[in-house]
Amino acid sequence: MNEFDIAQRIARRLDQGVRDLDPAIVGRLHEARFAALSRVPVKQLRLAPAAHGHGFASWAEDQHPILRITLAALMLAIALVAFNYWQQDLDGDDDNGQLDAKLLSSEIPPQAFAQKDFGAWLQETR
Amino acid sequence: MAARNTLGAWALLLALAIPPLWAHEPGPRWDALSAEQQSILAPAQKDWDNLSQLQRSRLINAAKHYPQLTPEEQARFRARIPEWTHLPREDRETARKNFKKFHGLPPEKKEEVKSRWEANQPPAAPPTTPAPAAQ
Numbered sequence: 001m002n003e004f005d006i007a008q009r010i011a012r013r014l015d016q017g018v019r020d021l022d023p024a025i026v027g028r029l030h031e032a033r034f035a036a037l038s039r040v041p042v043k044q045l046r047l048a049p050a051a052h053g054h055g056f057a058s059w060a061e062d063q064h065p066i067l068r069i070t071l072a073a074l075m076l077a078i079a080l081v082a083f084n085y086w087q088q089d090l091d092g093d094d095d096n097g098q099l100d101a102k103l104l105s106s107e108i109p110p111q112a113f114a115q116k117d118f119g120a121w122l123q124e125t126r
Numbered sequence: 127m128a129a130r131n132t133l134g135a136w137a138l139l140l141a142l143a144i145p146p147l148w149a150h151e152p153g154p155r156w157d158a159l160s161a162e163q164q165s166i167l168a169p170a171q172k173d174w175d176n177l178s179q180l181q182r183s184r185l186i187n188a189a190k191h192y193p194q195l196t197p198e199e200q201a202r203f204r205a206r207i208p209e210w211t212h213l214p215r216e217d218r219e220t221a222r223k224n225f226k227k228f229h230g231l232p233p234e235k236k237e238e239v240k241s242r243w244e245a246n247q248p249p250a251a252p253p254t255t256p257a258p259a260a261q
Contacts, residue, residue: 096222097187103225104188104206105199111209112243113221113228121242122227125235 154182166192169207177211185211 060068103110112118156174159167166189170177177185185207195203213221228239 096184097189098191099222099225100184100188101191101195101203102229103221104210105195105203106225107202108228108240108243109209110206110218110221110225111213113224114213114217117246118239118243119220119224121239122224122231125231125239 154186159186163189166204167207169204170211173208173211181211 060071063071103113156164156171163186164171167174167185170185174182188203192200192203210218228236231239
């Protein structure tokens with residue numbers, strides 16, 4: 001008799017033992033299983049492939065809420081910093097200095113260029 | 127541990143948000159400008175303390191190009207500084223955008239836009255004549 005035969009005999013004896021269980025014990029086991037399942041978060045019970053897919057979204061979904069908030073805060077901070085540097089870049093370079101010099105010294109005053117009408121005339125003229 | 131993570135994240139967010147705040151703090155002080163810069167930007171001296179760092183740096187950059195302007199342009203440049211510095215930032219950006227578009231137009235189109243602008247100007251006030259002295 002090899003190991004496989006021994007395992008099969010053990011499995012058969014266990015199955016028989018389960019079948020011969022007292023109905024009261026079966027009932028208690030059933031209740032215990034339901035009680036245990038009711039404590040499992042719904043997220044872990046989902047079988048949808050998206051929940052266990054690949055990518056950052058599914059990874060983030062599996063993380064602790066605090067970590068998710070931290071990540072969101074970090075991304076917001078990065079966006080703020082990027083926006084700030086972009087704004088500084090728009091305002092600070094020398095090309096803008098040349099533009100402002102030309103604008104301030106042009107025949108038409110700068111205030112005129114800021115008017116809505118002027119923008120409309122430019123559109124119509126194009 | 128979780129609370130420490132949250133605190134750390136907010137501290138980092140605050141620290142990263144601070145540069146935009148100090149970026150708008152006043153930049154070069156008036157007395158830190160060279161004599162030449164002070165001379166060109168003299169019309170802005172009165173308001174210099176109230177200008178943002180960005181406005182100051184742009185005026186300083188504009189002043190670098192002042193020597194290349196004709197005397198007539200130089201006069202206009204200096205005369206327009208006070209009104210320019212009082213324009214809201216959005217208006218300054220619109221003016222720059224429209225000026226670039228205007229600059230890219232062919233000469234005849236430029237003339238057309240200029241004529242339309244001139245036609246929309248309010249008539250100049252007649253010169254006031256001093257009342258004749260009572261005899």
